[in-house]
Amino acid sequence: MATKDSSLPIARRSTWRDDCLELVCGIANAGGGRLILDADVDSRGVVKRKTNRIMKSIPSTVSQALDLTCAVELVLDGGQFCLEVVIPPAPEPLSYRGAFYFYQDGENRLMDGDALDRLLQPELEPDIKWEMRPVVQASLDDLNLGLVARFTGTSRDTDLTTARDEATAIEEDLRHAGLMTGVGTPTNAGILLLHDRPHQYIPGATVRIGFFGGRGGTPVFEDEICGSLIEQVHATVEALFDKYLPDPSPRNDPSSRNAPGFGMPPRDAVHEAILNAVAHKNYDSGTPVQVSVFTDRICIDNVGRPPRTWTASALLGRHTSRPNNPNLVAALRRLGVIDGWGNGIGSMRLQCIEAGAAEPVIELRDDETMVCFPLDTDSMLVSSIIDNGPLPSQRPARSEVPEVQVTARALAIQHNTSLTANDEKVLAMIDIDGRLTAPRIAKNLNISESTVRRSFRRLRELGLVERIGSDKSGFWQVR
Incomplete structure (x- = not known):
């Protein structure tokens, strides 16, 4: 199950009742959160009819009563299957049957008096x-x-x-x-x-791209991308792959994926990284998103970062969505541009693995987030239009790895054994998507299915993963 943010309200009920709409209203007014309901699941992990019916009816019921879009999923909570209703923050105060509720400290309160005035008139608040x-x-x-x-x-x-x-x-x-x-x-x-x-109204609401060659300092050439947020993302990706990066077409043949010179990050992964940067940026800074292209890497840097309790390794693993700009992200989700579930980093990692490229490197600073995609140095040298001096002695090393891999290595040491490189790669892939099959993992890692299945067996013996449901229709759960 995804890592949950403990600062968001969490309410629990045994089943869905009419008063749950009051609860959803209160949680939405409190900034969003989760409602956990008991689920009826058989020994194979299959949802029974009554729970399945409730699971399908909740989104439409909430939408009709509160004009609010929520999601419902089956999760493991404390070792038990539960239904998790994910409730977004209300863009404006919500009422249910004319009454306003606010969920706080485990209690859903009916708002009246001064409290209701503050809820209905947030413009009176200084912040x-x-x-x-x-x-x-x-x-x-x-x-x-x-x-x-x-x-x-x-x-x-x-x-x-x-x-x-x-x-x-x-x-x-x-x-x-x-x-x-x-x-x-x-x-x-x-x-x-x-x-x-x-950018005419919001200083720095652009994306700047610069080509720096083999060293820093002043870029050899640069561009500034303007337009609506969605246009900025598309135009930046087009400029990167048309002007700043070598033509990857000779390497489109899958058989060349492990040949020298292969390793350009996939377009979709770069698109996701730039979309995340513009969606989660701190626009109060007045600083554009910066995309720096070197001979050995692309770095996408934006002012703004996830919660300070999060580390880069936590960000590389599964996590909830904690946007800096929740209304903007909700609007992008409504347009189908972003999923709003915190899957962006995992999607980038999986796309890079499937393309045979190096995984992105994440760096979190005091007030910035940087995503770097390692590049094939030789191909970038060929495409460079001027001598930019010597290359750095080595590529930037990944300073953080996903928490699940840190746990796996420690557990293997406790059992006086070790994990192979393939074991760690298989674990990383099923941590991103537990429904990946052995044939697909084998194809993407260029190893045999039997090697993948041996890794499955070793990871299960160490207690790192478990199989939920049948071999045919189930999925892997990272513990």
């Missing part, structure tokens, strides 16, 4: 999150209508100057998503997502 601050110079008319239409599902040819009912509905939808205020002024998040040139 308004950056993404919710209004951009008073702009209005709905300044936004890109195509982007607005894509987000709200309205017609692209809607004339907002004459179709007032339609405009009002659009404003209401954007306000509910935290992209617009109640007086028709876009928020910072709305400008980032729906304006063609957000």
